[in-house]
Amino acid sequence: MQIQKPRGTYDLLPGEIELWQAFEKNVRRHFHVAHYTEIRTPIFEHTELFVRGVGETTDIVEKEMYNFVDRGNRSLTLRPEGTAGVVRAYVENKRYGKVDLDKLYYLGPMFRYERPQGGRTRQFYQYGCEVLGSNAPELDAEVVQLSYRILADFGLQHLQVELNSVGCSVCRPLHRDEMLALVLPRQEEFCSDCQRRMEKNPLRMFDCKHENCQRLLTELQVPSIAERLCAECAEHFATVQEHLTAMSVPYQLNGKLVRGLDYYTRTAWEVTTEGSSTLAGGGRYNGLIKELGGPDIPGIGFAGGMERVIQLAVEQQVYVPVSDSIDVYVAVADASASLPATELVAALRAEGIATERDFNGKSLKSQLKTADRLHAQWVLLLGEQEVAKGVVGMKSLASGEQMDVPADKVVATIINSLKKERASQ
RNA sequence: GUGAGCGUGGCGAAGUGGUUAACGCACCGGAUUGUGGUUCCGGCAUUCGUGGGUUCGAUUCCCAUCGCUCACCCCA
Numbered sequence: 417m418q419i420q421k422p423r424g425t426y427d428l429l430p431g432e433i434e435l436w437q438a439f440e441k442n443v444r445r446h447f448h449v450a451h452y453t454e455i456r457t458p459i460f461e462h463t464e465l466f467v468r469g470v471g472e473t474t475d476i477v478e479k480e481m482y483n484f485v486d487r488g489n490r491s492l493t494l495r496p497e498g499t500a501g502v503v504r505a506y507v508e509n510k511r512y513g514k515v516d517l518d519k520l521y522y523l524g525p526m527f528r529y530e531r532p533q534g535g536r537t538r539q540f541y542q543y544g545c546e547v548l549g550s551n552a553p554e555l556d557a558e559v560v561q562l563s564y565r566i567l568a569d570f571g572l573q574h575l576q577v578e579l580n581s582v583g584c585s586v587c588r589p590l591h592r593d594e595m596l597a598l599v600l601p602r603q604e605e606f607c608s609d610c611q612r613r614m615e616k617n618p619l620r621m622f623d624c625k626h627e628n629c630q631r632l633l634t635e636l637q638v639p640s641i642a643e644r645l646c647a648e649c650a651e652h653f654a655t656v657q658e659h660l661t662a663m664s665v666p667y668q669l670n671g672k673l674v675r676g677l678d679y680y681t682r683t684a685w686e687v688t689t690e691g692s693s694t695l696a697g698g699g700r701y702n703g704l705i706k707e708l709g710g711p712d713i714p715g716i717g718f719a720g721g722m723e724r725v726i727q728l729a730v731e732q733q734v735y736v737p738v739s740d741s742i743d744v745y746v747a748v749a750d751a752s753a754s755l756p757a758t759e760l761v762a763a764l765r766a767e768g769i770a771t772e773r774d775f776n777g778k779s780l781k782s783q784l785k786t787a788d789r790l791h792a793q794w795v796l797l798l799g800e801q802e803v804a805k806g807v808v809g810m811k812s813l814a815s816g817e818q819m820d821v822p823a824d825k826v827v828a829t830i831i832n833s834l835k836k837e838r839a840s841q
Numbered sequence: 842g843u844g845a846g847c848g849u850g851g852c853g854a855a856g857u858g859g860u861u862a863a864c865g866c867a868c869c870g871g872a873u874u875g876u877g878g879u880u881c882c883g884g885c886a887u888u889c890g891u892g893g894g895u896u897c898g899a900u901u902c903c904c905a906u907c908g909c910u911c912a913c914c915c916c917a
Contacts, residue, residue: 480915531843531913533911543917719917724917811877
């Protein structure tokens with residue numbers, strides 16, 4: 417049996433990688449323009465970081481982490497998300513003493529042990545940002561609009577931003593108590609998942625898919641967290657919306673939106689597309705930096721799933737120019753021309769001209785066929801005759817015309833004709 | 842973790858309890874001497890994910906295993 421890739425992983429092959437590269441470029445451009453700089457943190461961290469940062473009761477920590485013990489007997493974990501590592505780096509490098517507002521973005525693989533499914537793999541790629549050092553609602557608006565803009569500008573259609581506020585350490589516990597008081601007496605009537613949610617994270621009950629559970633929540637008049645925000649949270653949330661509107665971000669309020677990670681406070685949002693899974697999600701996390709041993713500094717961030725973006729881009733036929741073509745194909749008609757061909761290829765490439773040649777001693781006919789398939793503009797033909805005469809046969813694949821060019825002038829001739837070609841396009 | 846479906850050459854895709862496993866695309870070679878995209882001719886799975894069982898005989902039946910897909914859980 418041949419060795420196969422581990423479950424939940426995949427190879428990105430020529431032909432598909434181009435779309436990824438185009439999107440990554442798009443991501444970098446947006447972050448750059450908004451004055452964010454890239455940060456790269458380790459792909460594995462001490463297990464403890466994620467347990468503390470992501471939350472002990474989250475699914476990620478309870479059952480999805482790739483943990484391993486290294487030779488020094490340390491418990492390490494392949495990062496399941498990006499925020500914890502970035503915040504750790506921020507604290508460890510004492511960034512708070514160097515800049516008052518740290519705007520960071522990242523791009524890279526994450527790992528979660530899950531059953532693979534459409535848009536969900538065990539090694540997956542996220543792009544995202546973290547902004548540390550401000551509690552301003554204007555910043556929330558900036559980050560939300562970025563998360564939306566990156567996707568919209570890539571050409572994705574039917575995007576929507578779902579927005580909510582999950583409150584703070586003041587209003588959330590009060591809401592939780594109120595909610596449990598209403599729900600617990602009827603505990604038995606909820607589905608088994610919701611009964612578990614009551615203990616772990618009652619907010620989650622709002623996005624249960626069972627109709628019965630939803631009916632019960634309505635019947636019991638359980639308020640959403642958005643309806644129970646404290647004065648400061650409510651004001652903050654209102655300002656966020658004001659600024660989103662100013663930037664023409666098409667958001668809609670969703671009082672039932674809950675994010676999975678424990679650290680979120682106040683603003684929480686997702687960018688989705690009709691009926692499909694979440695493309696990007698984020699939120700504010702005002703307690704996290706302190707939780708991870710840093711000063712009491714607020715932060716906010718989001719992450720997007722590359723696989724999902726690419727999947728949607730393919731579905732929506734987002735056009736990405738793929739240049740799998742070359743400028744010149746050097747055909748070697750005779751073994752005696754091999755050395756001059758090597759020199760010619762090197763000279764062309766030195767000028768930045770994309771050049772390919774034959775290595776397998778194929779017939780001239782099949783070399784031409786290959787050149788055609790590679791969409792070469794020109795074929796430069798070298799054989800016994802050409803070498804003897806000190807020329808190179810220069811053939812246009814478009815017109816079929818061919819002429820001899822002195823060997824010492826070919827490169828210049830090619831440069832000129834490619835220039836003309838490009839200027840006329 | 843729970844539930845369901847699937848697994849034939851590089852890709853797509855027929856097929857049957859029984860000597861040589863269709864076809865299409867792709868690929869390779871050729872159609873007189875060194876020349877492409879069309880056409881024509883030829884080549885391309887001792888093998889039907891893997892292991893075992895039933896059988897005179899299995900790619901077709903059964904079991905296991907691996908892998909894939911989908912839904913749930915949850916999430917990006």
